Amino acid sequence: MFLHAFPLHAGMWAPQAALSAQARVLTVDAPGRGRSHAVPPSASLEARVDQIAALLDAEQIPKVVLAGLSMGGYTALAFCRRHAERLLGLLLADTRAEADTDEGRAGRMAMIQTAEREGIDAIANAMLPKLLGETTRRTRPDLVEQVRALIRDVPVPAIVSDLLCMAARPDSTALLPTIAVPTLVIVGEEDVPTPPAVARAMADTIPGASLAIIPHAGHLSNLEQQERFNQVVSDFLYGLAEAS
Numbered sequence: 001m002f003l004h005a006f007p008l009h010a011g012m013w014a015p016q017a018a019l020s021a022q023a024r025v026l027t028v029d030a031p032g033r034g035r036s037h038a039v040p041p042s043a044s045l046e047a048r049v050d051q052i053a054a055l056l057d058a059e060q061i062p063k064v065v066l067a068g069l070s071m072g073g074y075t076a077l078a079f080c081r082r083h084a085e086r087l088l089g090l091l092l093a094d095t096r097a098e099a100d101t102d103e104g105r106a107g108r109m110a111m112i113q114t115a116e117r118e119g120i121d122a123i124a125n126a127m128l129p130k131l132l133g134e135t136t137r138r139t140r141p142d143l144v145e146q147v148r149a150l151i152r153d154v155p156v157p158a159i160v161s162d163l164l165c166m167a168a169r170p171d172s173t174a175l176l177p178t179i180a181v182p183t184l185v186i187v188g189e190e191d192v193p194t195p196p197a198v199a200r201a202m203a204d205t206i207p208g209a210s211l212a213i214i215p216h217a218g219h220l221s222n223l224e225q226q227e228r229f230n231q232v233v234s235d236f237l238y239g240l241a242e243a244s
């Protein structure tokens with residue numbers, strides 16, 4: 001089950017549909033967008049993960065391998081805190097365990113004002129240089145526009161709720177050594193918001209976790225280097241299947 005990044009929706013996982021030859025692939029839209037447009041935007045990641053657990057109940061899925069990228073990773077860690085017994089494995093991509101700094105929280109509040117005053121295009125313009133790596137921005141204008149189109153599908157109230165949830169999230173650093181399921185940490189080599197050093201520190205702290213660094217990818221490593229990303233996820237899933 002894949003949990004998407006900010007300021008996006010589950011459509012960012014389109015390239016991972018290729019993994020359905022190997023496993024059932026599920027994606028979830030955070031509240032207020034896409035297939036979750038009728039779910040009222042919540043103010044906490046805890047509320048979101050309880051909704052995900054309820055969705056698993058409704059689909060009669062007892063356990064999942066949960067994969068989250070960036071905001072999706074913050075959500076996956078919140079799920080781990082509240083519903084660890086439902087995890088078969090964990091995949092944390094381009095994310096971090098630390099809470100926001102005071103400066104980071106102030107930046108979230110400023111971005112809420114930008115979203116409300118100027119609309120979604122201003123959010124896309126602010127975020128695209130952070131989301132995509134230098135190589136992608138230089139060589140893949142098609143992908144830049146594809147990500148812009150994904151962002152433009154997200155209503156402003158959903159953006160605001162994402163920002164409030166991320167600003168309020170607790171620090172998960174102390175959770176990492178307690179994670180008891182096989183874990184893969186993935187990071188784009190050119191990821192600036194959550195760079196490889198952050199991913200390496202996370203992988204070093206989670207018992208038995210492995211780390212995959214994806215060359216020529218930035219923060220949206222699953223979109224920027226789709227085949228390489230899918231290959232490391234596929235290897236991880238095969239490893240899980242062999243171990244069980």
Ligand code: MLT
Nearest residue numbers: 005006069070071072193
């Ligand atoms: C994301 O990609 O989900 C965001 O960059 C996360 C964040 O703003 O902390």
